[in-house]
Every structure is written in C-alpha cells, then in structure tokens.
Amino acid sequence: RLNKKLLTNYDTNVRPVLNHSHPVEVQLALTIQNIIDLDEESDVLTMYTWVSYLWTDEYLNWNESEYGGIKSIRFRDDQIWHPDIHLYNKRSYEPIDTFMIVYSSGTVSFVSPMVMKSNCAVDISNFPFDNQTCILTFGSWTYDGSKVSLKSVAPPGLHTYTMNNEFELTNATHKVNWKQYQCCPEPYVDVTYTLELKRRTDHATHFIMSPCIICSLLIPFIFLLPHGTNDKILYGAPPDILHNVFLI
Known part of the structure; x- marks a missing residue:
C-alpha cells in the first residue's frame, strides 16, 4: 500500500523538489576499501570503494503512524529519481546492484559499492622512492549547480581500508569546486578527492x-x-x- 501511494504519478525524470527553483542538495561521501593496483604503464588507478549519496525527495514522505510504523522502504534505482553523479576522470567502473533506502522524512540514502578505475598520471622519475598524486573528480553530468548542489562534508573514509603491499596511502583530502565550462553558461559543481601515495621501499x-x-x-x-x-x-x-x- 505504501509503495503504491509513493509511486503513483511519480516521475523519475523530474527533480524531487516542490519548488523547482530550488536545487536538490546531494551529500557525497567516498569510502576507500582498498587500492587494488596502480598501473604505471597505463596510468590507471584501480580501487574498491563505497560511494554514498544522501538527498531529500520531497515527493517520498509519509506519516509512519498511518502505515504500521514503517520507518523506511527500499527501491531499485530505476524506480525513483537519483542524481546522475559520475566520476569525470574514470576509465571504467563496475557498480554492484543495490537498493536505495527511503526514510519517512523523504531522506534517500544510496550506497554504491564498486570497483573503480580512474586516470592517474604516474611519475616514476624518482623510482623506487617516488610519491604519486591521484585525483578523483565527481560531479553531475547534466545538472548544473542551480539544479543539483553537490556537497561533501568529509575527506575519503579510511576506517575499513585494507593496506596495499606496494603503495602506502599517506593522505586523502577533498574539495568542492564550482566550475564553468565552455559548453554551458551555468556553473557546475564537483567534488575532487586528492589521494597521495608513497611507494613502499621494502617492496x-x-x-x-x-x-x-x-x-x-x-x-x-x-x-x-x-x-x-x-x-x-x-x-x-x-x-x-x-x-x-x-x-x-
């Protein structure tokens, strides 16, 4: 009954705000599980990560007391609107299918585990005592900053990080950027994560x-x-x- 109530006349192509002059605020969080490989020859960084998104869908809320105390419900990603956030400098990534969790307040939580391959320019002039800097840039592909406002409140999470035998992850930072591209007059928002890697000299x-x-x-x-x-x-x-x- 709750599913039917929420999805009746719901349009997955429409941003979930009652006032369409307001942006959808999306909080992005990156958790690095482990660095699988840094290929010096092809300049590709391969990692296993969790990418988390949090936003409010103003069309998906309900009174818990009217629906048996249900606090949350799950939807597939093709059933409700979700931001088209992509890794701009990706080579490829393999997301694992999972559900989006919608809470009675309208808050939507989506955690996407994936094997991610990104471009990373490798400089081995100081090999084997080299340090590498890899950048990951996430942003909406079609929505400018006035439609989807991307935020990040913390650097990449490392609480479940597994050590790599060849490289040590010495630092990880994040920054929110507003950029204007030649194609479009409106500014776009991206979140850039910077990873600093140090080659393990014992290896x-x-x-x-x-x-x-x-x-x-x-x-x-x-x-x-x-x-x-x-x-x-x-x-x-x-x-x-x-x-x-x-x-x-």
Missing part, C-alpha cells in the same frame, strides 16, 4: 634493488676467470637467472 628493495646489487657483485668475478674457458658461461648465467627469479 622495491626486495624485488628490484637487492637482485641488482647481487648481480653487480657477481659479474666482476667472471673477468677473473681464464680467457677462453667455458666456465665464464657457467658463472655468468646465475646472476641473470637470479634476477629473473626475484622478478617472478
């Missing part, structure tokens, strides 16, 4: 520097062997094999 030392040092120490002894002896091949092969074993 690089173990897999790269140590084999190189060992090989460098072994190779000069080859020149001490008599000229023309086949032992040079015998003693020259192990350093190369050792290096390849460390890289596997």
Whole structure:
C-alpha cells in the first residue's frame, strides 16, 4: 500500500523538489576499501570503494503512524529519481546492484559499492622512492549547480581500508569546486578527492634493488676467470637467472 501511494504519478525524470527553483542538495561521501593496483604503464588507478549519496525527495514522505510504523522502504534505482553523479576522470567502473533506502522524512540514502578505475598520471622519475598524486573528480553530468548542489562534508573514509603491499596511502583530502565550462553558461559543481601515495621501499628493495646489487657483485668475478674457458658461461648465467627469479 505504501509503495503504491509513493509511486503513483511519480516521475523519475523530474527533480524531487516542490519548488523547482530550488536545487536538490546531494551529500557525497567516498569510502576507500582498498587500492587494488596502480598501473604505471597505463596510468590507471584501480580501487574498491563505497560511494554514498544522501538527498531529500520531497515527493517520498509519509506519516509512519498511518502505515504500521514503517520507518523506511527500499527501491531499485530505476524506480525513483537519483542524481546522475559520475566520476569525470574514470576509465571504467563496475557498480554492484543495490537498493536505495527511503526514510519517512523523504531522506534517500544510496550506497554504491564498486570497483573503480580512474586516470592517474604516474611519475616514476624518482623510482623506487617516488610519491604519486591521484585525483578523483565527481560531479553531475547534466545538472548544473542551480539544479543539483553537490556537497561533501568529509575527506575519503579510511576506517575499513585494507593496506596495499606496494603503495602506502599517506593522505586523502577533498574539495568542492564550482566550475564553468565552455559548453554551458551555468556553473557546475564537483567534488575532487586528492589521494597521495608513497611507494613502499621494502617492496622495491626486495624485488628490484637487492637482485641488482647481487648481480653487480657477481659479474666482476667472471673477468677473473681464464680467457677462453667455458666456465665464464657457467658463472655468468646465475646472476641473470637470479634476477629473473626475484622478478617472478
């Protein structure tokens, strides 16, 4: 009965405000579960994240006492309006299907878990002691700031973060920006998260520097062997094999 009451004459294409001169205020929150990979060759950062949205739908509210004390109800994302927030610098992302929770006050909560791939320009000039900065920019694709006002009250959440073996996440910040693009006269709002990553030197030392040092120490002894002896091949092969074993 409540579902029918809420969805009767409901239009998913119309912003859920009674006064259409008012924007829909959307709170965005990013929780980073773990960094899966930072590919230096393709400049792609892969993470598993939870992206949370919170807004008020002024058409979806009810008196709990009239509906058996029901405090919340769930809808699929194709049943009600939701903001078209996208990661602007994405390579790809794989959202996991979930429901939106609507509370009796009209507050809508949507938490979307996803594997996210984004562009991240990698500078390895100081490898293996390099630091990388990756930026994630979220914003509405079609609504300007007067229609959807995007807000973020906190930097990325790290309370459930799982450590990455190659990179340490040293800092994570956020900033709300109002920007004007050449295509459109109205300003658009985005939330930009900045992630600072530091390569773990123990990983690089173990897999790269140590084999190189060992090989460098072994190779000069080859020149001490008599000229023309086949032992040079015998003693020259192990350093190369050792290096390849460390890289596997």
